[in-house]
Amino acid sequence: MMSYEIIGITVLWIFLYGYLIVASVDFGAGFFAYYAKVTKQDHIINQLISRYLSPVWEVTNVFFVFFFVGIVGFFPDSAYYYGSALLVPGSIAIILLAIRGSFYAFENYGSKQSIVYTFLYGATGLLIPASLSVALTLSEGGFIVEKNGVVSLQYQELFTSPLSWSVVGLSIVSVLFISAVFLTFYASRAKDYPALNLVRKFALFWSTPSIIAALTTFIFLSQHNERHYQNMLDLWWMFGLSVAFFMAATWLLYLGKNYGLAFISVMLQYFFAFFGYGIGHYPYILDPFIRIYDGATHPSMGIALVAAFIGGLLLLIPSLILLIKLFLFDAEYVKGKK
Amino acid sequence: MELDTVLMSRLLTAMTLGFHIIFATLGVGIPLLISIAEFIGIKKKDPHYRMLARRWARGFVISVAVGVVTGTAIGLQLSLVWPNFMQVAGNVISLPLFMEVFAFFFEAIFLGIYLYTWDRFKNQYIHWLFSLPIIIGGGFSAVFITMVNAFMNTPEGFAVEDGAFTAVNPLAAMLNPATPTKVFHVLSSAYLTCAAILAAITAFMILKKKTSDYYKKALKLTLTLTFIFAVVTAIAGDSSAKFLAEHQPEKLAAAEWHFETEEGADLILFGWLNDAHEAIGEIRIPNFLSFLAYGDFNAEVTGLEEVPEEEWPPLWVHYMFDLMVSIGFLLPAIALLYFFLSKLKKRNEHNKGMLSLIVLSGPLAMLGIEFGWIYAEEGRQPWIIRGYMTVEEAATSSPHIGLMFFLFLALYIVLGTLSIVTLRKIFKDNPAEEELEKQYPSVKKGDES
Numbered sequence: 001m002m003s004y005e006i007i008g009i010t011v012l013w014i015f016l017y018g019y020l021i022v023a024s025v026d027f028g029a030g031f032f033a034y035y036a037k038v039t040k041q042d043h044i045i046n047q048l049i050s051r052y053l054s055p056v057w058e059v060t061n062v063f064f065v066f067f068f069v070g071i072v073g074f075f076p077d078s079a080y081y082y083g084s085a086l087l088v089p090g091s092i093a094i095i096l097l098a099i100r101g102s103f104y105a106f107e108n109y110g111s112k113q114s115i116v117y118t119f120l121y122g123a124t125g126l127l128i129p130a131s132l133s134v135a136l137t138l139s140e141g142g143f144i145v146e147k148n149g150v151v152s153l154q155y156q157e158l159f160t161s162p163l164s165w166s167v168v169g170l171s172i173v174s175v176l177f178i179s180a181v182f183l184t185f186y187a188s189r190a191k192d193y194p195a196l197n198l199v200r201k202f203a204l205f206w207s208t209p210s211i212i213a214a215l216t217t218f219i220f221l222s223q224h225n226e227r228h229y230q231n232m233l234d235l236w237w238m239f240g241l242s243v244a245f246f247m248a249a250t251w252l253l254y255l256g257k258n259y260g261l262a263f264i265s266v267m268l269q270y271f272f273a274f275f276g277y278g279i280g281h282y283p284y285i286l287d288p289f290i291r292i293y294d295g296a297t298h299p300s301m302g303i304a305l306v307a308a309f310i311g312g313l314l315l316l317i318p319s320l321i322l323l324i325k326l327f328l329f330d331a332e333y334v335k336g337k338k
Numbered sequence: 339m340e341l342d343t344v345l346m347s348r349l350l351t352a353m354t355l356g357f358h359i360i361f362a363t364l365g366v367g368i369p370l371l372i373s374i375a376e377f378i379g380i381k382k383k384d385p386h387y388r389m390l391a392r393r394w395a396r397g398f399v400i401s402v403a404v405g406v407v408t409g410t411a412i413g414l415q416l417s418l419v420w421p422n423f424m425q426v427a428g429n430v431i432s433l434p435l436f437m438e439v440f441a442f443f444f445e446a447i448f449l450g451i452y453l454y455t456w457d458r459f460k461n462q463y464i465h466w467l468f469s470l471p472i473i474i475g476g477g478f479s480a481v482f483i484t485m486v487n488a489f490m491n492t493p494e495g496f497a498v499e500d501g502a503f504t505a506v507n508p509l510a511a512m513l514n515p516a517t518p519t520k521v522f523h524v525l526s527s528a529y530l531t532c533a534a535i536l537a538a539i540t541a542f543m544i545l546k547k548k549t550s551d552y553y554k555k556a557l558k559l560t561l562t563l564t565f566i567f568a569v570v571t572a573i574a575g576d577s578s579a580k581f582l583a584e585h586q587p588e589k590l591a592a593a594e595w596h597f598e599t600e601e602g603a604d605l606i607l608f609g610w611l612n613d614a615h616e617a618i619g620e621i622r623i624p625n626f627l628s629f630l631a632y633g634d635f636n637a638e639v640t641g642l643e644e645v646p647e648e649e650w651p652p653l654w655v656h657y658m659f660d661l662m663v664s665i666g667f668l669l670p671a672i673a674l675l676y677f678f679l680s681k682l683k684k685r686n687e688h689n690k691g692m693l694s695l696i697v698l699s700g701p702l703a704m705l706g707i708e709f710g711w712i713y714a715e716e717g718r719q720p721w722i723i724r725g726y727m728t729v730e731e732a733a734t735s736s737p738h739i740g741l742m743f744f745l746f747l748a749l750y751i752v753l754g755t756l757s758i759v760t761l762r763k764i765f766k767d768n769p770a771e772e773e774l775e776k777q778y779p780s781v782k783k784g785d786e787s
């Protein structure tokens with residue numbers, strides 16, 4: 001029998017992974033839409049992007065809300081430490097998210113297209129992952145200090161740390177890569193060949209930087225948190241699988257076929273890397289302040305949360321399947337005929 | 339410095355919640371009205387009502403977008419601004435917060451489906467069915483979040499040992515004494531407000547000389563619903579007051595400037611206080627406070643004297659309470675007047691004065707929501723978890739909170755302005771008459787039906 005703490009962190013990590021994928025698609029698409037507009041290629045891909053994004057953007061946001069409500073629920077101490085330390089970066093991330101979400105609606109439903117909205121939409125798409133990734137960097141320890149009961153963030157250490165910059169770089173590049181591969185798959189389903197050509201080029205372009213950024217982060221992590229790095233080395237097979245799936249995806253993209261499989265490979269690439277990283281982090285949630293066992297909530301609450309989660313899933317999974325069926329796998333809809 | 343961060347934390351929270359609640363209220367109530375209109379439209383085979391549903395839904399998208407982003411903001415801010423509160427209360431109250439997310443999730447999925455499948459099904463009832471999960475999702479998110487707020491007022495479901503909360507019982511915390519009346523009142527007032535706002539918009543269009551059957555039907559429907567929900571809201575508000583008298587007497591006493599415990603207490607409306615804590619210039623309704631609190635004109639009502647003075651809520655909440663209650667009586671009165679005029683053969687119920695009153699009732703209803711919340715939250719002062727943790731103990735110690743306040747102020751100004759601009763544009767570029775013709779060519783423009 002797994003303990004509720006482990007179930008809790010596993011569930012949260014799966015949702016964070018889900019957010020990583022769906023949000024990357026969304027964030028990157030915003031950037032590509034802007035890029036296409038500036039380079040006057042928007043007539044080729046923007047129709048495709050908005051057909052996918054319009055029905056699902058709100059769902060994307062809920063993945064994130066789920067994660068942060070869940071982590072405070074399972075590990076209330078994280079509200080105290082992260083909450084105290086992250087007031088400024090957290091507020092900035094909120095503002096960026098707010099601009100992005102609402103401007104998307106203003107532009108799409110407000111009939112007038114504006115280059116300013118598109119720019120903000122594209123720029124926030126890259127800045128949000130960068131600012132959210134700070135939380136992952138902080139969890140490695142060394143950036144948050146507690147003195148006389150006051151928790152504060154060491155801004156100077158954070159801004160001069162090569163680790164934090166490499167994490168920012170990795171998050172941005174990954175967003176662009178994941179998104180481009182997804183759009184390639186979506187364009188191929190829509191049989192929209194001009195768009196397919198363009199987004200496939202994006203995908204191939206961003207593949208190499210994504211793997212380089214991952215390696216750089218790995219190296220800087222080894223200098224910053226030896227324990228975490230050692231744990232990750234013990235999980236070498238997960239990272240090996242991740243690289244293998246990366247190569248499979250790039251190969252398929254290069255060959256120009258089986259884009260669905262290519263996207264699944266990218267998802268698996270990030271799955272193994274993300275879980276390898278997460279398992280290596282164990283037992284800390286925030287090094288050295290919060291550990292999984294002593295930082296967890298009361299057993300009765302933990303069990304109630306797990307029960308609520310199972311009940312929630314029974315409700316959500318059929319609904320999500322319906323959504324995906326109607327908008328992602330309904331060939332007529334994807335082609336723009338509905 | 340210490341006090342300043344607390345003050346700024348409170349202001350930031352009040353501002354975010356005060357802004358979010360506008361869109362949250364719309365998010366709870368509008369789906370119900372859309373669904374009712376669509377159902378009538380299908381049932382009566384009347385395209386006017388279906389067009390109504392469509393156009394309301396189109397405006398609703400904008401309010402959802404702002405609701406989602408400000409809701410995300412308040413969700414994160416609870417941890418960022420009140421880390422000590424969340425660390426302690428999170429142990430007891432995270433279950434409803436977590437369940438709220440599922441309610442959103444459910445709502446978000448079906449909203450996406452509903453908005454993009456208007457003409458996709460042959461059987462029109464299938465599309466209508468998709469509105470039900472949206473109503474349920476929105477309603478339940480209000481239920482769960484209100485449970486959290488109820489817990490802050492009458493905390494239950496835990497024991498205290500060495501300053502930490504133990505023996506947690508999440509269900510008892512959710513079903514604390516404040517929950518039933520609060521949930522009832524919050525839901526009914528959200529439905530009331532949305533009906534009143536849609537009535538106001540319709541009346542505004544008619545005032546601008548757009549009298550057509552389409553608008554007249556819309557006005558009649560929305561005003562009928564305003565009246566029904568106003569009555570329900572008053573009943574719910576009355577039970578809230580009875581709850582307060584029993585479980586949180588200092589909040590009711592502060593709202594009523596009721597200092598001494600006495601039998602047959604008078605209800606005090608408006609007025610002001612002199613230095614000796616006596617009301618001046620007030621409207622006094624004899625024995626009515628006892629009736630409001632216990633349903634008995636001679637019952638004994640607890641006064642503020644029984645609470646230490648440093649635990650008194652601010653006495654200005656009196657005005658918030660009075661304004662809310664006044665609005666509670668005005669709204670059904672306006673709706674009644676309209677129906678009264680329409681029964682009189684000689685009178686035109688679409689005259690300027692009547693329509694202006696209806697236009698007014700929309701903003702009034704939203705003000706009722708704001709006054710009600712300010713009363714409820716200020717009336718809990720100085721506590722954040724009543725009896726266990728004060729607001730001062732709960733706030734962040736970060737010195738940057740003041741700066742954050744102004745950042746968010748700027749954000750809300752931009753969001754508020756742009757939502758209004760966008761909404762106006764959506765409906766201006768796309769008048770109902772033209773859209774009716776386009777969607778349902780069989781219907782003629784103008785006054786026929």
Ligand code: HDD
Nearest residue numbers: 520524527572575576578579663665666706707710711714
């Ligand atoms: C359109 C909005 C609206 C209207 C017309 C009314 N209320 Fe209200 N009231 C609310 C909107 C609201 C609210 C926003 O929903 C509050 C704030 C917190 C809460 O629980 O509900 C509230 C709180 C609230 C409370 C405090 C509950 C608590 O803190 O636990 C009381 C005693 C009343 N109301 C009583 C009334 C009465 C007697 C009304 C007479 C008709 C009335 N309200 C009309």
Ligand code: HEM
Nearest residue numbers: 348351352355356359483484486487711712715716722729
């Ligand atoms: C339903 C869940 C809610 C929760 C969990 C909640 C929580 C809080 C917290 C933590 C504070 C700061 C402490 C305090 O001053 O009391 C606060 C204050 C406040 N909240 Fe609420 N709130 C809720 C609902 C609302 C809503 C919907 C409004 C809408 C207007 C609101 C209005 C306010 C106001 C005006 C203050 C400031 C009080 C002050 O100045 O001290 N609250 N609330």
Ligand code: HEM
Nearest residue numbers: 061062065362365366402405406409410412413442480483
């Ligand atoms: C402390 C108080 C509150 C918190 C933490 C909170 C949190 C949130 C969050 C995170 C969202 C966005 C959900 C998404 O991503 O889809 C949201 C939206 C919403 N909130 Fe709040 N909220 C609070 C107060 C309230 C209150 C008092 C109500 C109702 C009376 C309410 C009703 C809603 C509704 C209906 C939405 C969805 C908007 C829509 O989709 O139409 N919230 N809230």
